[in-house]
Amino acid sequence: MEKTFALRGDICYSKARDCIECIEDSWLVCEQGINQGVFKQLPDKYQGVKVYDYRRHIITPGLVDLHVHAPQYSFRALNMDMELIEWLNTNTFPEEAKYVDLEYAKRAYELFVRDLSIGATTRAAVFATLHVESTEILMDLLEESGIRAVVGKVNMDRNSPDNLREASAVRSEADTRRWLESVLGKYQHVAPILTPRFIPSCTDELMARLANIQREYHLPVQSHLSENPGEIRWVEELCPDTNCYGEAYDKYGLFGGDCPTIMAHCVYPSQMEIALMKERGVFIAHCPQSNTNLSSGIAPIRTYLDNHMPVGLGSDVAGGFMTSIFRAMADAIQVSKLRWRLVDDSLKPLTVDEAFYLGTKGGGAFFGKVGSFEKGYEFDALVLDDSNLSHPQQLSVKQRLERLIYLSDDRNIIGKFIFGKKI
Amino acid sequence: MEKTFALRGDICYSKARDCIECIEDSWLVCEQGINQGVFKQLPDKYQGVKVYDYRRHIITPGLVDLHVHAPQYSFRALNMDMELIEWLNTNTFPEEAKYVDLEYAKRAYELFVRDLSIGATTRAAVFATLHVESTEILMDLLEESGIRAVVGKVNMDRNSPDNLREASAVRSEADTRRWLESVLGKYQHVAPILTPRFIPSCTDELMARLANIQREYHLPVQSHLSENPGEIRWVEELCPDTNCYGEAYDKYGLFGGDCPTIMAHCVYPSQMEIALMKERGVFIAHCPQSNTNLSSGIAPIRTYLDNHMPVGLGSDVAGGFMTSIFRAMADAIQVSKLRWRLVDDSLKPLTVDEAFYLGTKGGGAFFGKVGSFEKGYEFDALVLDDSNLSHPQQLSVKQRLERLIYLSDDRNIIGKFIFGKKI
Numbered sequence: 001m002e003k004t005f006a007l008r009g010d011i012c013y014s015k016a017r018d019c020i021e022c023i024e025d026s027w028l029v030c031e032q033g034i035n036q037g038v039f040k041q042l043p044d045k046y047q048g049v050k051v052y053d054y055r056r057h058i059i060t061p062g063l064v065d066l067h068v069h070a071p072q073y074s075f076r077a078l079n080m081d082m083e084l085i086e087w088l089n090t091n092t093f094p095e096e097a098k099y100v101d102l103e104y105a106k107r108a109y110e111l112f113v114r115d116l117s118i119g120a121t122t123r124a125a126v127f128a129t130l131h132v133e134s135t136e137i138l139m140d141l142l143e144e145s146g147i148r149a150v151v152g153k154v155n156m157d158r159n160s161p162d163n164l165r166e167a168s169a170v171r172s173e174a175d176t177r178r179w180l181e182s183v184l185g186k187y188q189h190v191a192p193i194l195t196p197r198f199i200p201s202c203t204d205e206l207m208a209r210l211a212n213i214q215r216e217y218h219l220p221v222q223s224h225l226s227e228n229p230g231e232i233r234w235v236e237e238l239c240p241d242t243n244c245y246g247e248a249y250d251k252y253g254l255f256g257g258d259c260p261t262i263m264a265h266c267v268y269p270s271q272m273e274i275a276l277m278k279e280r281g282v283f284i285a286h287c288p289q290s291n292t293n294l295s296s297g298i299a300p301i302r303t304y305l306d307n308h309m310p311v312g313l314g315s316d317v318a319g320g321f322m323t324s325i326f327r328a329m330a331d332a333i334q335v336s337k338l339r340w341r342l343v344d345d346s347l348k349p350l351t352v353d354e355a356f357y358l359g360t361k362g363g364g365a366f367f368g369k370v371g372s373f374e375k376g377y378e379f380d381a382l383v384l385d386d387s388n389l390s391h392p393q394q395l396s397v398k399q400r401l402e403r404l405i406y407l408s409d410d411r412n413i414i415g416k417f418i419f420g421k422k423i
Numbered sequence: 424m425e426k427t428f429a430l431r432g433d434i435c436y437s438k439a440r441d442c443i444e445c446i447e448d449s450w451l452v453c454e455q456g457i458n459q460g461v462f463k464q465l466p467d468k469y470q471g472v473k474v475y476d477y478r479r480h481i482i483t484p485g486l487v488d489l490h491v492h493a494p495q496y497s498f499r500a501l502n503m504d505m506e507l508i509e510w511l512n513t514n515t516f517p518e519e520a521k522y523v524d525l526e527y528a529k530r531a532y533e534l535f536v537r538d539l540s541i542g543a544t545t546r547a548a549v550f551a552t553l554h555v556e557s558t559e560i561l562m563d564l565l566e567e568s569g570i571r572a573v574v575g576k577v578n579m580d581r582n583s584p585d586n587l588r589e590a591s592a593v594r595s596e597a598d599t600r601r602w603l604e605s606v607l608g609k610y611q612h613v614a615p616i617l618t619p620r621f622i623p624s625c626t627d628e629l630m631a632r633l634a635n636i637q638r639e640y641h642l643p644v645q646s647h648l649s650e651n652p653g654e655i656r657w658v659e660e661l662c663p664d665t666n667c668y669g670e671a672y673d674k675y676g677l678f679g680g681d682c683p684t685i686m687a688h689c690v691y692p693s694q695m696e697i698a699l700m701k702e703r704g705v706f707i708a709h710c711p712q713s714n715t716n717l718s719s720g721i722a723p724i725r726t727y728l729d730n731h732m733p734v735g736l737g738s739d740v741a742g743g744f745m746t747s748i749f750r751a752m753a754d755a756i757q758v759s760k761l762r763w764r765l766v767d768d769s770l771k772p773l774t775v776d777e778a779f780y781l782g783t784k785g786g787g788a789f790f791g792k793v794g795s796f797e798k799g800y801e802f803d804a805l806v807l808d809d810s811n812l813s814h815p816q817q818l819s820v821k822q823r824l825e826r827l828i829y830l831s832d833d834r835n836i837i838g839k840f841i842f843g844k845k846i
Binding site for chain 2 (some may be wrong): 074075076077078079080081095098104107108111114115289292293294295296297298321322333334335337338339340341342343349351352389390391392393395399402403405406407409411
């Protein structure tokens, strides 16, 4: 890592939830992986440091994917004409079962990590499968790529086929401990996260055992919450003693509080669930593309933002068909407009500024001071060449960023830095 | 044009509305611009003709964009956080007024036509602006590109700013006749289409004069219909003597029947409007991305299909931010799922097969026998290289096509033929 260096270009970042700051031809300075601020001129004390000259290009914080299933990348954009539970049984479980085969896992995970590497994502919260060894292969590959990620070996001991179900809660716990002993401290950029698949896949006994592991290792947790009406009814049947889906995690202490937690989807929260998520500081991973593809619905993100709850974006591959978080920003805006029109016109659609916040600083907060160019933030940056997005008129830096959100793909990414390291 | 030639590759086309036919490693034969059918082996009578060997690539019919505004391409993906009428006044009208400047028009239209040329579109129904000369520049550029298009000089004589409003119905008629005299018979691939912008922009007198022109020249017509709730209320006020928006066109004979007509959007049709559209054979241009971006709503496409009404897809740039009709297919599926979930679960979501039909044969029917590889269809074809869409498992040709619909961009297009001519 170069200890101190500077980037020069057209700089964009979220100053606040509803405000993108755009500063033409300015400087960023990175020292030891930490951003020193945005400067109109390179300060005297940094004269002589290495400079990356990206004038006329746009520089943004790296993008954060708060929810993605690595083993599902193989069947992205296939066979999505069904709802969640049928889709899990038809596509997901048979595919994930293949990851017992380490050669298949390696081949598939290499494709996933290569895509993530050439894309805009710099941080990710990743689901693997229940298999310990192939999960470690995925973690090895992510470590090599430089992407900072939390990765979860999945826990699931009920309601799935024999070839994708842990034999018992005891076995699931034992495998999880074996995995943790192997990976803890092994990586610079990658860390484990506890990953009960979702309530229908986890017995009470398994949840209790995972709770013990969580307290012992102080691990963060990721799972799914209130994605689909049929799923929610199923959880009500499975957990007759809880008042909402979230409580089924909370009663084991796996729902925020001292246990940093990401819950994906949160499409149909009850008032009680919203209050509980807020009290516990649960991160919401909004996955608009997946919620559309699986006909789940549209999450009330404006409600979460108005309640000052932490929200980021997830690609949710392969419920989503693309890993792009720029695409997730566009999707988040689009579905919020349809929700305003079709469901509840008291919740105004998300703006470009808000969607950009969600995909950078909003999700980044799960990883610490991540997702902004304010002083003291970890130095994750993208350099974007928008010269292929032709236009006959003058455009401001903000307008060019808006276009990149809607129209860019990996061709536009010409530089990527993660925690001060050029990838 | 090569008079007779063959393509070899993995061939996909719509056999019926709900059925994509996929035939691995097969042959297409083109004679004089007309497809002779799909063959597992090259028939003896064609031995010796020029062969384009596209083995391992996917070959589909060219895509049809039934609704696109060429002058709005310049501001695609910008400033979409508003509804239709505000968006027209804020973005569209000021930009379209610039096309009085022929140099600006040329520069802007060159960018639009270049994008269309490198994309998957082979046929398009295009709005220009009210300006005669710049409309002709656009037609010249499209003619050069080889894309087959109908192009409309827009008519509008009310409810728009002074710099984008024709001074009177008489003047609008005179300009339209001047334009027609100049362009009729001038082109091989491009033809004029009568284009009253929409009812709020056109006085009764103008509509009556356009009706005369339509009958004199037997021109097709394109316009907008029932896009936005506020717009529909406005039309009710403007046309108190009509029972539905469509009738405001129909009473001048500009709504199907002997006058081939495309109506864009049709998001909120009344029962009466559906019946009238069906009776008149009006083509519906479904523009899901635009209807989302402008918070308009979601059109009931399943209703139109069940009624055997003609439907195709439109990019509606710049209500839509991309000219890609593959993207429009994906968007059509996605919004139909949200409509099923949020509005009316009696209308099943569109399938991949149906969306592909809409973007090829469905819209193609407006141009004649276009959009399929059945014998006798005009020979429009795309050759798609999907090798960058990596996967660890075996995929069928149909699955590869499904991926291309969701994930492809112009990089995947390695060959394009329009009416038997290689572009």
